[in-house]
Amino acid sequence: MxxxxxxxxxxxxxxxxxxxxxxxxxxxxxxxxxxxxxxxxxxxxxxxxxxxxxxxxxxxxxxxxxxxxxxxxxxxxxxxxxxxxxxxxxxxxxxxxxxxxxxxxxxxxxxPRLLDVPGEDTFFGRGVSTCATCDGAFYRDRKVAVVGGGDSAMEEGLFLTRFASQVWIIHRRHELRASRIMQERALEHPKITFLWGSVVDEVLGEAAGVTGVRVRELETDRVDDLDAEGLFIAIGxxxxxxxxxxxxxxxxxxxxxxxxxxxxxxxxxxxxxxxxxxxxxxxxxxxxxxxxxxxxxxxxxxxxxx
Ligand SMILES: Cc1cc2nc3c(=O)[nH]c(=O)nc-3n(C[C@H](O)[C@H](O)[C@H](O)COP(=O)(O)OP(=O)(O)OC[C@H]3O[C@@H](n4cnc5c(N)ncnc54)[C@H](O)[C@@H]3O)c2cc1C
Known part of the structure; x- marks a missing residue:
């Protein structure tokens, strides 16, 4: 025993x-x-x-x-x-x-729940993160993207505005699950841009880390490459x-x-x-x-x- x-x-x-x-x-x-x-x-x-x-x-x-x-x-x-x-x-x-x-x-x-898209595994810990508190400070004056629509995605996005020059929040729906107060703060923040009805198709990168995030708008299938150097996954x-x-x-x-x-x-x-x-x-x-x-x-x- x-x-x-x-x-x-x-x-x-x-x-x-x-x-x-x-x-x-x-x-x-x-x-x-x-x-x-x-x-x-x-x-x-x-x-x-x-x-x-x-x-x-x-x-x-x-x-x-x-x-x-x-x-x-x-x-x-x-x-x-x-x-x-x-x-x-x-x-x-x-x-x-x-x-x-x-x-x-x-x-x-x-x-952490992950997206299961190409590049996510390869760049995990080298640009792909699930924790802004842990990794946000590495993105001073750089562009980053966050995936999610709940309170933690809003928190991650807002926290990242302290360092990053630009924060995209990518959300598959057209409305957020986050609490009203968190939504308002994120929606009003000048550094945050929302990409509604959109999903990440691929994380792009090279040996040094992430160089971009390929995003697809679900209704139109239009694909755009964001020049983000970090992707924070906040889907729970x-x-x-x-x-x-x-x-x-x-x-x-x-x-x-x-x-x-x-x-x-x-x-x-x-x-x-x-x-x-x-x-x-x-x-x-x-x-x-x-x-x-x-x-x-x-x-x-x-x-x-x-
Ligand atoms: C990429 C990344 C970066 C991070 N960076 C930071 C940072 O900079 N600073 C910070 O403070 N936090 C950071 N975190 C968060 C931090 O890692 C966690 O908060 C912390 O590790 C939680 O510790 P834990 O002991 O509770 O669980 P974990 O670290 O998750 O450990 C769980 C353990 O349980 C074991 N286990 C699970 N199931 C079984 C089973 N059936 N049988 C036996 N064993 C089992 C696993 O093998 C593992 O050893 C980061 C997290 C990630 C993913």
Whole structure:
């Protein structure tokens, strides 16, 4: 029986592992296939505190892993295939074996929804982004495009106006889903131009990154190439919670519901990071809630006869 099994090897999972390891709980981390989580997909991190010179996403995640391992966390590069939560002896099955644990920390993150168009994969992290807070500052005095019509697309677009010289918002419909206040701000902004009833057909680029975005107007099939150097996709995220369906409480979008101390609806099961946060979605907030989840797991074990 493990004291703590952590599902997910991103900033939340590795931070939970560091805290659980330093509490002498020998945590087992099941990383799944994206070792290091979403940050391992990006080249430069400028907003993780403590690294004034910025550093590569993979580098940051390697350091977090090493720090957790130094205190006894055990990394297993296994994918969880099913769980059965039973307070006292939670069972976690993976593609390689089975674990029983007194406590579980879930930190499986979320996946940005993508467009599935040519060039998107090739230039992901090199001009194609799903996070303006993360990458907006790289586009000072450059032109960028945003895809989407909800609040997050308006937020991304407005945030990008602080840096970019021009922001196109590409939306497949003729009206926005965003709240009235966000719509008004975006519609009135002098740097933002809306392309209504339009979709992205292709992301254009060369070795250095994105050089343009091919846009098609749905009614006329007219195609235009925007000379944007960045494309921000803001069409939503899907929390990685399929595994937990019917096993603990989630909100209407599938995010795990936690209380303010990272407890889920099942005793002894905690969650941290983007899997329970559709608002901030940052490495540092994921690390923070991962830390809290591990500290609550430690307390739970102490109170329930560790
Ligand atoms: C391109 C890009 C750039 C970004 N840049 C920044 C930035 O500059 N600064 C910033 O603060 N944030 C940035 N972010 C956001 C940041 O990456 C996330 O907020 C953060 O990674 C969330 O951490 P997490 O630990 O909750 O989840 P994730 O990092 O998503 O990690 C989830 C983990 O769960 C694992 N997992 C999923 N399913 C299973 C399963 N069934 N079994 C086992 N394991 C599983 C995955 O393999 C992965 O290891 C960026 C995101 C992207 C996509």
């Amino acid at each position: 493990e004291q703590v099994v952590i599902i997910g090897g991103g900033p939340a999972g590795y931070t939970a592992a560091l805290y659980a390891a330093r509490a002498n709980l020998s945590p087992v981390v099941l990383t799944g296939s994206t070792i290091g989580g979403q940050l391992s997909l990006t080249s430069e991190i400028e907003n993780f505190p403590g690294f004034p010179e910025s550093l590569g996403g993979m580098d940051l995640m390697d350091r977090m892993r090493q720090q957790a391992e130094r205190f006894g966390a055990v990394m297993k590069y296994e994918e969880v295939t099913s769980v059965d939560f039973d307070p006292g002896a939670h069972r976690i099955r993976t593609d390689q074996g089975e674990y029983t644990a007194k406590t579980v920390v879930i930190s499986t993150g979320s996946s 995220h899907t929390p990685n919670t399929a595994l937990f369906e019917g096993k603990l409480d989630v909100d209407e979008q599938g995010y795990i519901l936690t209380d303010r101390r990272q407890h889920t609806s099942v005793p002894g099961v905690f969650a941290g990071g983007d899997v329970q946060d559709h608002v901030y979605r940052q490495a540092v907030t994921a690390a923070g809630t991962g830390c809290a989840a591990a500290m609550e797991a430690e307390k739970y074990i102490a109170e329930n006869g560790g």
